[in-house]
Amino acid sequence: MDTWTFGxxxxxxxxxxxxxxxxxxxxxxxxIKKLFPYRPEEPAAKKx
Amino acid sequence: xxSALFSGLQGLFLGIANLSLxxxxxxxxxxxxxxxxxxxxxxxxxxxxxxxxxxxxxIPLAEMMEKDGFLRFFxxxxxxxxxxxxxxxxxxxxxxxxxxxxxxxxxxxxxxxxQFGIFLTLLLALAVGFDKLDAVAVAIIGACDxxxxxxxxxxFAPHLLGAISVAAYSYMSLVPLIQxxxxxxxxxxxxxxxxxxxxxxxxxxxxxxxxxxxxxxxASILAPKGAPLIGTVMLGNLMKESGVVDRxxxxxxxxxxNIVTLLLGLCIGATMEADRFLRAQTLLxxxxxFVAISLDTAVGVLFGKLMCFxxxxxxxxxxxxxxxxxxxxxxxxxxxxxxxxNKKNYLxxxxxxxxAGGQIGSVIAAAVMLSVLQGMGIIGG
Numbered sequence: 060m061d062t063w064t065f066g067x068x069x070x071x072x073x074x075x076x077x078x079x080x081x082x083x084x085x086x087x088x089x090x091i092k093k094l095f096p097y098r099p100e101e102p103a104a105k106k107x
Numbered sequence: 108x109x110s111a112l113f114s115g116l117q118g119l120f121l122g123i124a125n126l127s128l129x130x131x132x133x134x135x136x137x138x139x140x141x142x143x144x145x146x147x148x149x150x151x152x153x154x155x156x157x158x159x160x161x162x163x164x165x166i167p168l169a170e171m172m173e174k175d176g177f178l179r180f181f182x183x184x185x186x187x188x189x190x191x192x193x194x195x196x197x198x199x200x201x202x203x204x205x206x207x208x209x210x211x212x213x214x215x216x217x218x219x220x221x222q223f224g225i226f227l228t229l230l231l232a233l234a235v236g237f238d239k240l241d242a243v244a245v246a247i248i249g250a251c252d253x254x255x256x257x258x259x260x261x262x263f264a265p266h267l268l269g270a271i272s273v274a275a276y277s278y279m280s281l282v283p284l285i286q287x288x289x290x291x292x293x294x295x296x297x298x299x300x301x302x303x304x305x306x307x308x309x310x311x312x313x314x315x316x317x318x319x320x321x322x323x324x325x326a327s328i329l330a331p332k333g334a335p336l337i338g339t340v341m342l343g344n345l346m347k348e349s350g351v352v353d354r355x356x357x358x359x360x361x362x363x364x365n366i367v368t369l370l371l372g373l374c375i376g377a378t379m380e381a382d383r384f385l386r387a388q389t390l391l392x393x394x395x396x397f398v399a400i401s402l403d404t405a406v407g408v409l410f411g412k413l414m415c416f417x418x419x420x421x422x423x424x425x426x427x428x429x430x431x432x433x434x435x436x437x438x439x440x441x442x443x444x445x446x447x448x449n450k451k452n453y454l455x456x457x458x459x460x461x462x463a464g465g466q467i468g469s470v471i472a473a474a475v476m477l478s479v480l481q482g483m484g485i486i487g488g
Contacts, residue, residue, distance in 0.1 A: 066233045070226040076475040081219040088212040095313035
């Protein structure tokens with residue numbers, strides 16, 4: 060594989076892949092929050 | 108007797124006789140790193156051991172990086188095996204609070220945009236003549252995440268480890284100087300004044316515990332080559348959030364992190380031998396590192412502008428600059444910059460969300476990169 064094919068392939072899949080993985084992660088976080096919502100009687104979440 | 112005395116005295120001057128100009132320069136470079144760490148306070152935890160390691164390894168005839176040398180032992184066992192950066196990652200996970208991100212998950216996309224500099228710099232590194240794996244290692248400076256840069260470069264370009272690590276940590280500490288001009292250049296006065304409402308969505312403890320487990324399973328299955336990076340960060344975070352292994356959490360963020368930081372710093376310094384470091388290539392790496400972090404910031408802000416447009420002006424594009432992994436420094440830069448244009452604007456919590464996204468983003472970007480390289484057959488399976 061020549062250098063530029065390598066570079067562009069890695070750059071495009073890398074950027075797209077990173078964006079896709081993080082987007083799916085954001086959906087998973089929303090799903091977990093829906094399944095396990097915060098209940099007021101829980102001790103307030105600590106801020107670090 | 109006379110000749111014995113003469114030989115003995117000669118031994119005392121052997122070091123001076125063997126001192127090369129390159130070694131003198133590198134001792135000065137090591138001293139400069141010590142100055143930056145001690146006097147200027149730039150990443151002292153790393154720059155002090157790195158600077159000292161650079162001095163030690165350039166002492167003539169001390170042979171600290173030769174076989175059985177004191178620094179060689181730690182380098183071989185901790186850096187070449189990638190154990191040191193991974194142990195640091197456990198500590199980082201144990202210290203990181205992902206709550207701002209969990210409160211506002213869509214902001215995680217800024218953490219992805221903040222990594223684009225890695226991939227754009229890869230193209231630049233190839234253009235200036237680095238070979239494929241060297242270019243990957245140089246580009247990863249754009250993760251703005253020291254341990255990730257060390258992990259990737261020790262795996263694929265150990266001969267560039269010193270220059271890459273110094274660039275990564277130096278630029279991380281220079282984020283408050285590098286980012287603001289780019290943020291101002293790419294945003295309008297109106298955009299910088301956008302007030303973002305307070306997002307307070309309390310998160311359940313169950314969510315905080317499930318988050319590291321879900322991220323590990325999901326992201327590692329998608330990008331298996333990055334599982335050590337993702338897994339160690341998330342293990343540290345799970346220990347923090349579960350609250351049941353306080354001793355392990357405390358050891359990870361204190362004793363283990365401190366010991367490993369010291370040894371890792373020394374080992375990085377030990378790779379800065381004059382004949383390896385004093386090359387035009389080192390200057391190129393420093394230049395590309397600067398470009399990488401600038402591009403991360405630029406793409407982050409531009410993505411912030413896109414989100415601003417798509418949300419009808421509800422997102423201040425400045426927070427896009429915090430999509431890099433320099434936590435929490437980058438978020439603070441956004442807060443300071445935002446308040447210059449609107450004193451009543453408190454962007455800190457939003458920027459912290461983006462910054463936490465950047466921390467995950469940098470690890471995911473490296474993991475994706477490794478898996479794509481594996482898929483392309485560039486690295487072994």
